[in-house]
Structure formats: C-alpha cells, structure tokens
Amino acid sequence: MNNAHQIQTSVDPVIFTVFDMKLHILLVKRNIEPYKDCWALPGGLVDEKLDQDLHSAALRKLKEKTNVTTHYLEQVETLGSASRDPRGWSVTVVYFALVTVPEENLSAAHGASEVRWEEVGKNGVAVPLAFDHEKLVKAAVERLRAKVSYTTVAAGLLAEPFTFLDLQNIHEIILNRKVEKKSLMRRYESSELLTEVNETRKEGRMRPAKLYRLKDRETVHYFVRTMEGPR
Amino acid sequence: MNNAHQIQTSVDPVIFTVFDMKLHILLVKRNIEPYKDCWALPGGLVDEKLDQDLHSAALRKLKEKTNVTTHYLEQVETLGSASRDPRGWSVTVVYFALVTVPEENLSAAHGASEVRWEEVGKNGVAVPLAFDHEKLVKAAVERLRAKVSYTTVAAGLLAEPFTFLDLQNIHEIILNRKVEKKSLMRRYESSELLTEVNETRKEGRMRPAKLYRLKDRETVHYFVRTMEGPR
DNA sequence: AAAATAGTGTCTCTAAGACAATATGCG
DNA sequence: CGCATATTGTCTTAGAGACACTATTTT
Incomplete structure (x- = not known):
C-alpha cells in the first residue's frame, strides 16, 4: 500500500x-x-x-x-x-x-x-468548455435550481436593499419560469428573514415598492415544500 | 505549478x-x-x-x-x-x-x-472511530434521514417481499420517530412503485398482511413535501 | 364469535396556486 | 383624478396529520 x-x-x-x-x-x-x-x-x-x-x-x-x-x-x-x-x-x-x-x-x-x-x-452555456466542465456546470445549475425552489438562498444574490419584485425576478430568472407572487411573498414572510427598510427608491411615476434587507446574509431558510410552479 | x-x-x-x-x-x-x-x-x-x-x-x-x-x-x-x-x-x-x-x-x-x-x-455510534470518521458518519446519517423523509429510498433497505408494516418500521427506525401509517401509505400509493405479490406469509394468529415488491429497485420517487412528523 | 392486526374513511390543517381586488404614490 | 405598479384578500386544491372505524384471518 x-x-x-x-x-x-x-x-x-x-x-x-x-x-x-x-x-x-x-x-x-x-x-x-x-x-x-x-x-x-x-x-x-x-x-x-x-x-x-x-x-x-x-x-x-x-x-x-x-x-x-x-x-x-x-x-x-x-x-x-x-x-x-x-x-x-x-x-x-x-x-x-x-x-x-x-x-x-x-x-x-x-x-x-x-x-x-x-x-x-x-442547456448550459453556449461556449464549449474544457475537460468535463460542462457536466460540472450542469450539476451546479441543477443544484442551484433545486435549492432555490425550497430555500431562501436566492435572496443572497441580490444587492441590498431590494424590492419584492427584485426578489421575484431573481427566482424567475434562476428557475426559468414564472413564480406566483403571493406564494413567494408568503414564503418570505413566514421565513422572517427580511426586514423592511424605510428608505425608498424613486423609480419613475408610480407607486414605489418597499425596500428590504436580509436580517442576516448567512442564514438560509428551508421550507418543507418545494415550489412547484404552474400545474 | x-x-x-x-x-x-x-x-x-x-x-x-x-x-x-x-x-x-x-x-x-x-x-x-x-x-x-x-x-x-x-x-x-x-x-x-x-x-x-x-x-x-x-x-x-x-x-x-x-x-x-x-x-x-x-x-x-x-x-x-x-x-x-x-x-x-x-x-x-x-x-x-x-x-x-x-x-x-x-x-x-x-x-x-x-x-x-x-x-x-x-448521537452516532458508541465506539470511537479513526480519523474524522465520526463526522463522516454524522453527515451520512443526516443525509439518509433527510432523504428518507422526502423520497422512497428506505424501501430499498427491505428484503422482498415485504409488508406495509415492514415499510413503516424501516421509516420509523431510520427517522427515529413514529410516522403516520396513513400518510406513508398514501405516499407509496401515489409513487406507484410497489406491486402486490399474491403470496402470503403465515405469521401467527391474525390477519396476514399483503406482501409487496418494488417494481424497480433502482427507481427512487421524490415527493414535493417532507414528512414532518407529529406537530 | 373473539382476538388481533391489516387496511380504509374522513376530518382537519397547512401551505401552495390562481387570480381578483385594493392601496398608494406621482404626475 | 387617473395611471401604473404594489400589496393584500380569498377561493381552491394537494397532500400531510390525527385518529377512528371497518375488514380479514385464525383459533
């Protein structure tokens, strides 16, 4: 040996x-x-x-x-x-x-x-990758998608402060599908991970959205159900 | 380099x-x-x-x-x-x-x-283990418990054919808690992984249980919800 | 029939999906 | 006010928990 x-x-x-x-x-x-x-x-x-x-x-x-x-x-x-x-x-x-x-x-x-x-x-990235890196990317993307659908990790991608729409967009972009606004809201409310910030961003001629921050960027909340998306 | x-x-x-x-x-x-x-x-x-x-x-x-x-x-x-x-x-x-x-x-x-x-x-095994093997065991046990609570992997531990009670026991032993008979039954029914076998095992003086086999021992079904156990 | 376990019925509860209804800030 | 988006209400649905009830063998 x-x-x-x-x-x-x-x-x-x-x-x-x-x-x-x-x-x-x-x-x-x-x-x-x-x-x-x-x-x-x-x-x-x-x-x-x-x-x-x-x-x-x-x-x-x-x-x-x-x-x-x-x-x-x-x-x-x-x-x-x-x-x-x-x-x-x-x-x-x-x-x-x-x-x-x-x-x-x-x-x-x-x-x-x-x-x-x-x-x-x-189907991953458009350019060919060295070694088996395309496979590695595929595995990482799958893991990311899975995790985003039953945890709050996605929020970690956002620059603070962010609006609820930002949060929704992040989820939709990663999962590559629509997510229900209300469902997502409920999930994040129950997670108690967000804290409202009382600044406000101007952004044009309509009602401005509330701004949020994560109470703790290290904490990830796990839900017992996965978001399934439209049936 | x-x-x-x-x-x-x-x-x-x-x-x-x-x-x-x-x-x-x-x-x-x-x-x-x-x-x-x-x-x-x-x-x-x-x-x-x-x-x-x-x-x-x-x-x-x-x-x-x-x-x-x-x-x-x-x-x-x-x-x-x-x-x-x-x-x-x-x-x-x-x-x-x-x-x-x-x-x-x-x-x-x-x-x-x-x-x-x-x-x-x-808390893992009673004997001390070499290297960091206690940590490795802990990680494996956690993964096993997690997986058992949202997939059908546990069924793979059973010798075939098995009764529904065997299946329930396996879950309870691994998770180290009671699981609801009916919930487990519903899950396995919806998974469509089991097939009834028409042999029957004697086993004493009461109603004999149906015997099942896995249609395919390689297939694992994933549920969208975790079994949470008693509240 | 009685015993004893097997299997089912069904009520409640949580949380997601769907989408309508309000609310709010600004021009 | 009215626009445009933000936020909330609420109905429906899937599936888990709880637990009682019925079914099926054997003695």
Missing part, C-alpha cells in the same frame, strides 16, 4: 450571478495546455501549502481569479476518474457560489488570460 | 442496514497505523490502476471489505484538509450505501482484522 498516488486534486467553483435579467457564470480562458485557449471554470489544483482545507481552497480560487466575494458557497459534488483529464487520474470538487453584482475589476491572473461572465441558457 | 501533489485520495462508504429494529453501519477494525486497532469506515485509497472512477472505487471497497451488494449508492460529501490525517493533506469522498440484510460472510481482509455491524444511536 505504498504506491505514490499521483491523483491531481482540484476545486472548481461555479460562480453564479444575475444581471440583465439573465443567469450568468464566471469563466476564464485557459492559457496553458491542455485545453489552452478554451473557456473553463475558474478552478485549479488544491495547494497543500496554501490551503487548510477544501473550502478555503475554493475561496482562494474565487479570490485569485476574480475578486468577487460571496455570501454563499456550497459543495455540489465530486467527480473523479482516470479519463476526465488527459494527464491522468484526477479528482475535482465542484462548488457553487452566489455573488451579488459582477465586479468590474475581474483580474486576469494565475493561468487565466481572460475572464468573462457567460450567460447560462436552457 | 509543477509541485508533485501528494494528496491522498480515499473513498469512505457508510453502509447502512437495519436489523433487530435498529439502524446499523458497517465498521472495520484497522490493523495498520495510524489508528491501528481502531474502528473505522470500510474505505481506503482510490487505486489509479483498479478504479475507473470514484463511484467504482466506492463499489470496490464495498465488495472487498464486505461482500454485501447494494441497490443504492449515493455520494454524500467530500472532506479534505491538511489535518484530518496525521500523514498529511488528504481528501476523502464519503458515500452512503443501503443494503438489505446483513450477510453472514463478512470477509476480514484488506487491512481489516475484524468487521462488525455497529448500532447507530441518537
């Missing part, structure tokens, strides 16, 4: 944000082989010296390749096989992260010559 | 079964350092030569250390850190597996001098 293991271990964060009424993920263009010049997730090898654990490895990747900060980071799944990387057996731990607004200062560094927010459509 | 990674990668299956009206997991006694003579999960290093991917690595461990077969194997989570193994940075992928009846012929082989089914109580 003393075979020196050469299994490469990496973390691959799928970083979600919403803008222009669309769900986006962050991609970087690889500038080394294999898959040079191909778009990929902003992940990379775990560094035994730098990283205390997997979670902090994922946070380090987030910080290095972008400089977004996140209020939510969750492990999705781990893929490992002999075939997923041409260089040999490899394992990657997929995370998904939610960030509010895309920062302008995305730093192209550490093996990334370019960084870009890419729209997530019905 | 060419540091030779020495991260050990292992899989640790948490193998569940139910007998004597109690939930049990399979443990092996380690016969090598570190944690020699300590009980541990029946896991071990991924073998680049033997294993095509993580899933088959988990199946191999299952087969090697025990010879149970399972109808259900699910990845739970991956833990990796510099500190969880005294020998250095390591990553382990935790799986949970459901097996029907404990087989008598547990083989003590491959680094295990003893194999044993250990009862899972309210």
Whole structure:
C-alpha cells in the first residue's frame, strides 16, 4: 500500500450571478495546455501549502481569479476518474457560489488570460468548455435550481436593499419560469428573514415598492415544500 | 505549478442496514497505523490502476471489505484538509450505501482484522472511530434521514417481499420517530412503485398482511413535501 | 364469535396556486 | 383624478396529520 498516488486534486467553483435579467457564470480562458485557449471554470489544483482545507481552497480560487466575494458557497459534488483529464487520474470538487453584482475589476491572473461572465441558457452555456466542465456546470445549475425552489438562498444574490419584485425576478430568472407572487411573498414572510427598510427608491411615476434587507446574509431558510410552479 | 501533489485520495462508504429494529453501519477494525486497532469506515485509497472512477472505487471497497451488494449508492460529501490525517493533506469522498440484510460472510481482509455491524444511536455510534470518521458518519446519517423523509429510498433497505408494516418500521427506525401509517401509505400509493405479490406469509394468529415488491429497485420517487412528523 | 392486526374513511390543517381586488404614490 | 405598479384578500386544491372505524384471518 505504498504506491505514490499521483491523483491531481482540484476545486472548481461555479460562480453564479444575475444581471440583465439573465443567469450568468464566471469563466476564464485557459492559457496553458491542455485545453489552452478554451473557456473553463475558474478552478485549479488544491495547494497543500496554501490551503487548510477544501473550502478555503475554493475561496482562494474565487479570490485569485476574480475578486468577487460571496455570501454563499456550497459543495455540489465530486467527480473523479482516470479519463476526465488527459494527464491522468484526477479528482475535482465542484462548488457553487452566489455573488451579488459582477465586479468590474475581474483580474486576469494565475493561468487565466481572460475572464468573462457567460450567460447560462436552457442547456448550459453556449461556449464549449474544457475537460468535463460542462457536466460540472450542469450539476451546479441543477443544484442551484433545486435549492432555490425550497430555500431562501436566492435572496443572497441580490444587492441590498431590494424590492419584492427584485426578489421575484431573481427566482424567475434562476428557475426559468414564472413564480406566483403571493406564494413567494408568503414564503418570505413566514421565513422572517427580511426586514423592511424605510428608505425608498424613486423609480419613475408610480407607486414605489418597499425596500428590504436580509436580517442576516448567512442564514438560509428551508421550507418543507418545494415550489412547484404552474400545474 | 509543477509541485508533485501528494494528496491522498480515499473513498469512505457508510453502509447502512437495519436489523433487530435498529439502524446499523458497517465498521472495520484497522490493523495498520495510524489508528491501528481502531474502528473505522470500510474505505481506503482510490487505486489509479483498479478504479475507473470514484463511484467504482466506492463499489470496490464495498465488495472487498464486505461482500454485501447494494441497490443504492449515493455520494454524500467530500472532506479534505491538511489535518484530518496525521500523514498529511488528504481528501476523502464519503458515500452512503443501503443494503438489505446483513450477510453472514463478512470477509476480514484488506487491512481489516475484524468487521462488525455497529448500532447507530441518537448521537452516532458508541465506539470511537479513526480519523474524522465520526463526522463522516454524522453527515451520512443526516443525509439518509433527510432523504428518507422526502423520497422512497428506505424501501430499498427491505428484503422482498415485504409488508406495509415492514415499510413503516424501516421509516420509523431510520427517522427515529413514529410516522403516520396513513400518510406513508398514501405516499407509496401515489409513487406507484410497489406491486402486490399474491403470496402470503403465515405469521401467527391474525390477519396476514399483503406482501409487496418494488417494481424497480433502482427507481427512487421524490415527493414535493417532507414528512414532518407529529406537530 | 373473539382476538388481533391489516387496511380504509374522513376530518382537519397547512401551505401552495390562481387570480381578483385594493392601496398608494406621482404626475 | 387617473395611471401604473404594489400589496393584500380569498377561493381552491394537494397532500400531510390525527385518529377512528371497518375488514380479514385464525383459533
């Protein structure tokens, strides 16, 4: 049992944000082989010296390749096989992260010559991705959709303060379908996670909406039922 | 970026079964350092030569250390850190597996001098475990309980054919609380996963229960609501 | 028929879906 | 005021919890 293991271990964060009424993920263009010049997730090898654990490895990747900060980071799944990387057996731990607004200062560094927010459509992203990253993205999107339909995580994507309409839009964009205004309202009321803010945003010539903040950006409420959508 | 990674990668299956009206997991006694003579999960290093991917690595461990077969194997989570193994940075992928009846012929082989089914109580197992295995067990038990409360996975633990009471017992044992007979019945009826079998089991001096089989042991039905239990 | 467990009926309750009805701020 | 959106009311429906009632064997 003393075979020196050469299994490469990496973390691959799928970083979600919403803008222009669309769900986006962050991609970087690889500038080394294999898959040079191909778009990929902003992940990379775990560094035994730098990283205390997997979670902090994922946070380090987030910080290095972008400089977004996140209020939510969750492990999705781990893929490992002999075939997923041409260089040999490899394992990657997929995370998904939610960030509010895309920062302008995305730093192209550490093996990334370019960084870009890419729209997530019905069938994932439009560009081909390196390795099995399309599969990883698919897994992360599925997890995100599932989680959004029975928790309050989606609220973490919003910049504060936000209106109820913002909240509704976020849900509809992520789930890619309409959600019932009243149902959503009831859910968030019962969660007691929102707090009204008494500022008000102008926004044109009609009744202005109330503004809300999360009492605690770290707390996620779990509901016992999933939102099913129209029958 | 060419540091030779020495991260050990292992899989640790948490193998569940139910007998004597109690939930049990399979443990092996380690016969090598570190944690020699300590009980541990029946896991071990991924073998680049033997294993095509993580899933088959988990199946191999299952087969090697025990010879149970399972109808259900699910990845739970991956833990990796510099500190969880005294020998250095390591990553382990935790799986949970459901097996029907404990087989008598547990083989003590491959680094295990003893194999044993250990009862899972309210706070995990009674014996101390090697490494961070108690944490891994806790994660697996939580996942199992969650899953049982909104899917039909529990049925996979039963030897066929089984009665409805068997099904109810399995749920109550895993969840560690009463479940409503009628609710459970409705759920399984709506899932359309069971098929009546027209044999009948004698069993003493009262009305015999209908016997069921799963139409397909691989299919798991997901409900949109969680069973909440008594209010 | 009595015992004893198996299986069903049915009432209540929670929360979601649907969508109508009001409320409110501004021009 | 009237527009346009915000917010609330409320009816319906699905499915869980509670628990009583009926059914079916065997002795």
